Amino acid sequence: xxxRLLRPVTYADCPGWHEDDHAGAFTAFRRSAFRVLxxxxxxxxxxxAFAALAPIFAAARDIPALGSLEACAFFEAHFxxxxxRPESGEKGFVTGFYEPEIAASSVRTDRFRIPFHxxxxxxxxxxxxxxxxxxxxxxxxxxxxxxxxxxxxxxxxIETGALDGRNLEIAYVEDRVDAxxxxxxxxxxxxxxxxxxxxxxxxxxxxxxxTGPGRILxxxxxxxxxDVTMQSIRAWFRENPHxxxxxxxxxxxxxxxxxxxxxxxxxxxxxxxxxxxTPGRSIAVDRLLHTFGTPVFINAPxxxxxxxGNRGGLRRLMIxxxxxxxxxxxxxxxxxxxxxxxxxxxxxxxRNKADFYVLVPRVLLKHDPEKLQTFRTRSCG
Numbered sequence: 001x002x003x004r005l006l007r008p009v010t011y012a013d014c015p016g017w018h019e020d021d022h023a024g025a026f027t028a029f030r031r032s033a034f035r036v037l038x039x040x041x042x043x044x045x046x047x048x049a050f051a052a053l054a055p056i057f058a059a060a061r062d063i064p065a066l067g068s069l070e071a072c073a074f075f076e077a078h079f080x081x082x083x084x085r086p087e088s089g090e091k092g093f094v095t096g097f098y099e100p101e102i103a104a105s106s107v108r109t110d111r112f113r114i115p116f117h118x119x120x121x122x123x124x125x126x127x128x129x130x131x132x133x134x135x136x137x138x139x140x141x142x143x144x145x146x147x148x149x150x151x152x153x154x155x156x157x158i159e160t161g162a163l164d165g166r167n168l169e170i171a172y173v174e175d176r177v178d179a180x181x182x183x184x185x186x187x188x189x190x191x192x193x194x195x196x197x198x199x200x201x202x203x204x205x206x207x208x209x210x211t212g213p214g215r216i217l218x219x220x221x222x223x224x225x226x227d228v229t230m231q232s233i234r235a236w237f238r239e240n241p242h243x244x245x246x247x248x249x250x251x252x253x254x255x256x257x258x259x260x261x262x263x264x265x266x267x268x269x270x271x272x273x274x275x276x277x278t279p280g281r282s283i284a285v286d287r288l289l290h291t292f293g294t295p296v297f298i299n300a301p302x303x304x305x306x307x308x309g310n311r312g313g314l315r316r317l318m319i320x321x322x323x324x325x326x327x328x329x330x331x332x333x334x335x336x337x338x339x340x341x342x343x344x345x346x347x348x349x350x351r352n353k354a355d356f357y358v359l360v361p362r363v364l365l366k367h368d369p370e371k372l373q374t375f376r377t378r379s380c381g
Contacts, residue, residue, distance in 0.1 A: 002047035002364060005330050006082035014081055014357045015299045016315025022071035025295060025317040026060070028278040032293040032321060033057035035275045041292040046084075046330065048291040052361035057293065075295060075317070079359035084296075084331050092331025094300055096350030097185050097284065097324070098343040099268050099277075102178050104171040104190035104198075112172035114179045116188075119203045119256040120168055123152060126207070141207035152206040154252035170200060170257055177237045180248055181230065183255040184212075186324070187269040189262060189339055200257035201269045208252035210325055216250050230348030268336055271322035279338030280306060284322035289330050290358075294320045298333065300354035305346045306337070314354070331356045 011017050032041075036050075036057055043049045056078045066074060084092065105112035122144045126135065132149050135142055143152040153162040171190050173179050182188035186202040214228040223232060237244055260269060268277030271284070273292040283296055290296075301313035318335065327334050333356065337347040 002082075002360065003045070003330075005086065006046065006084055006358060006360065008365070009081050009083050009357065011076060011081055013083075014297050015301075015355075016312055017081075017297060017317075018072065019312075020072075020297075020316055021068045022075060022317055023066055023068045024278065024281045025319060026066050026071035026074060028275075028281040028319040028321065029293065029295060030060045030063075031275040031278070032273060032319065033060040035273065036293065037061075038274075041273065042287070044287065044289045044291045044294075046289050046291075046358070047364070048294050048358070048360060049364065050291055050293075052364050053291065053293055056361060075359060078362060079295065080362055080365055081297065081357045082360050084356040084358045086329060086331050091353040092333065092356045094298065094303070094333045094335055094350060094352055094354045095326075096305070096335045096337050096347030098337045098347040099187045099189055099199075099339040100178065100182050100185055100344060101189045101191060101340045102173050102175075102182065104173045105193060106171055108169070108172050111174055114173050114176050115169040116171055116173070116179065116182070116200055116257050117158070117163060117168040118170050118258060120163060120166065123204055123206075123256070124149060125204070138209060139207040141204060151208070153254070154206055154208050155254045156249040156252070158206070158254050159249070170259060171198065176244055176248070177234060180213075181234075183253075186255065187257075187271075197262045197265075199260045199262050199269055201260050201271075202255060203258040204256045206252070206254040206256075208254070210253040211251040212326075213247050213251065216247055229351070230344065265339075268339055273321040275321055277321060277336045278319070279336060279343065280316065281318050282321040282336040283318040284324045284327050284334035284336070285320045286328050286330065286332060287323040290320045292320050295359040296320055296333070297357040297359065298335070298354050299357070300352045303350060303352040303354070305349050306335075314352075317359075 040050050124142050124144050126140055126142050130149065135151060141152055142149040188200050190198045190200065192198060213233050217223040217233065217236060218225050218228060222236060264276065268279060271277050272287065295317055297317045299315050303314040306314055324334055335350060337343040
């Protein structure tokens with residue numbers, strides 16, 4: 001059954017719906033359509049059942065490509081929009097993320113000294129069956145040792161040598177702050193000395209809770225909450241290099257990576273939905289609530305980072321294809337801006353209120369007459 005947080009509306013109620021170029025969203029949706037042939041997505045608790053998405057994925061697989069109007073018609077034919085509004089009645093909230101590009105080396109040198117680590121063999125994923133009573137339920141990972149399972153080494157311990165000598169280093173970069181923000185984003189493209197490119201993506205984490213440097217700097221009175229962006233945090237670190245350890249070590253969480261190829265330079269890393277992220281079209285959501293592959297139309301009137309000077313803000317159809325530990329709640333999303341510094345400039349300033357219009361498979365609303373009767377349909381064009 002659909003969640004009561006989903007309130008039926010019409011496409012005419014979605015600001016800017018017919019102004020969007022839906023072809024980009026269809027291409028991203030179609031990537032998920034082929035991925036689910038290997039393994040279905042888990043249905044989220046909002047009630048968008050994978051079984052209802054499956055025939056729409058099948059229809060998308062049979063269509064090689066669509067223009068904007070045809071893509072719009074595809075989505076309208078298969079889905080109806082619902083405004084997703086939290087129980088508090090407040091608007092939703094979006095942030096941005098991206099894939100950093102960083103100069104790196106496969107060996108440690110005088111310049112490249114900061115390592116990215118692969119997943120250690122003593123790192124164990126926790127569940128209800130193996131979790132020791134003394135490990136907080138929020139921990140998803142632990143360390144296997146002679147006496148059983150215990151908390152894994154935290155950021156401070158790892159950065160001061162806890163994993164040295166175990167041959168876990170994938171590559172080395174020059175700057176600790178660059179490395180830290182790669183941890184925050186969960187991925188990075190590495191430009192090697194021979195100009196070849198490699199990619200690292202999330203593999204696991206230490207298990208400790210994430211504590212963002214912005215929150216710490218606000219609490220210390222170093223930055224005002226309204227001024228906190230990735231850019232302002234980086235600027236503070238440049239001005240206070242002697243305090244980097246003080247701030248970063250308060251975030252005990254540490255990310256481990258795996259290597260992956262850069263097969264298409266226009267696309268991002270393969271993320272939680274097991275498809276490459278599409279810049280400007282993939283959104284990270286709370287995977288316990290949302291079902292991957294679901295289209296979500298975002299209306300953020302004050303967000304112009306993707307299109308500076310656009311007075312209408314961001315009005316765009318996106319596809320749920322990733323998640324993140326900080327992305328919690330129904331109307332909470334993280335917008336993928338792409339790869340490289342330009343994408344970082346976009347992602348780093350996104351902190352905007354937004355309306356979330358979830359596209360619900362029509363078949364689900366046919367089973368809910370009370371919701372279905374509120375709809376009117378409208379064709380594209």
